[in-house]
Amino acid sequence: MHQDSIVITEEKIHPDAVALLKDYRLCYTGARFSQEELVALVEREQPVAILSRYGQINEQVQSASRKLKVIGRHGVGMDAIDQAAARRLGVQAIAATGSNxxxxxxxxxxxxxxxxxxxxxxxxxxxxxxxxxxxxxxxxxxxxxxxxxxxxxxxxxxxxxxxxxxxxxxxxxxxxxxxxxxxxxxxxxxxxxxxxxxxxxxxxxxxxxxxxxxxxxxxxxxxxxxxxxxxxxxxxxxxxxxxxxxxxxxxxxxxxxxxxxxxxxxxxxxxxxxxxxTPHIGGTTNGGLRGMAVGAAQNILSVLRG
Missing domain, CATH: 3.40.50.720 (NAD(P)-binding Rossmann-like Domain)
Structure with a gap:
């Protein structure tokens, strides 16, 4: 297993995505967290990647890890990720296109x-x-x-x-x-x-x-x-x-x-x-949850493995 970690802004993700990321230490935020708690976690863990489902992945979050290379979105909407900041910081931000x-x-x-x-x-x-x-x-x-x-x-x-x-x-x-x-x-x-x-x-x-x-x-x-x-x-x-x-x-x-x-x-x-x-559950089906998690994991690995 790598010593490198991946922060996941959720309490759990589909097991198939966990299996794909088995060589990394996975750090979960839990289902509810503040922006301050997210920044503190990223600063402490220094992840190489963030698998983003909840929360705002703004410049403060991204710059908290000197090792951050990629943000994999658990879904297709990218408005919760500061993409301009990602470009400035040299971080790739990728949507799981078509996953849900x-x-x-x-x-x-x-x-x-x-x-x-x-x-x-x-x-x-x-x-x-x-x-x-x-x-x-x-x-x-x-x-x-x-x-x-x-x-x-x-x-x-x-x-x-x-x-x-x-x-x-x-x-x-x-x-x-x-x-x-x-x-x-x-x-x-x-x-x-x-x-x-x-x-x-x-x-x-x-x-x-x-x-x-x-x-x-x-x-x-x-x-x-x-x-x-x-x-x-x-x-x-x-x-x-x-x-x-x-x-x-x-x-x-x-x-x-x-x-x-x-x-x-x-x-x-x-x-x-x-x-x-309905409470923002468009992609929340058995197939949708798997597709979004696996798609995000695959996008993260495509960057980390070069």
Missing amino acids: SQSVAELALGLILACARRICWLDARMHEGHWDKQGYVGFELSGATLGVVGCGAIGRRVARFGQAIGMRVLVNDPYLDAHQLPEGVTQVELEALLTASDVVSLHCPLDDSTRNLLDARRLGLLRKGAIVVNTARAGMIDEAAIREKLHAGELHLGLDCFVHEPINAESPWVDTPNAVL
Whole structure:
């Protein structure tokens, strides 16, 4: 075994990833920790790598280890890692690209269905002893239009799910040419997608070009009763503006990521109607957890082994 250590910002990871990293001493933060505790751990252990699931891997964390060579992300979102600092420090920061694509796409589909048929509201009413068959009308997805914003590994899967249901699929992705898109979809500009879609599903990274992508003005372009789903990253939707639309009964929302996480009893989301909320678990399935952990471990080893 190497004397070198790897810090893992989690209490445990999939056994297959542990097996890959067996030649290194693994140091776990636990499930809950402060930034100060993370900095202290990195400073004490001087790891050659950080396998990052939770916490902010900022410049202070990175510079705490003189031996740090690589940060392997347990997932695909890189906004918790200061990549500019990593470049300055000569540290490679690598996402586990494609590792949780199926898991996240399946959650997006689940949220679309839950909103379209008001499944969560009906379930809660049933548990309260109500029978709301009279007056209930769901929204049928077959024949409706699905707008997919960002057509990478996850967006492609969601587009195929939509097509399988019988939906017309529009795609907006400024980084792809038409011939790179799934067969049968139509590429359009973002605002055209928003005005034409019954369902809008976000599948793009958070960066300067996507931050506040759905602001109050663009939310105003959506059809009344449209469904918005975000299983990507928080920060792409103006949360206050969309809550106003939800309270007015103008939209439905499926949301798996929040600007302030975790939410608590004082959060304005707690009493927001017409919203199906999940606690950032898009990639948290048996397959997703394995894929993210193994992908992060493989990325770390690719750097450490040269």
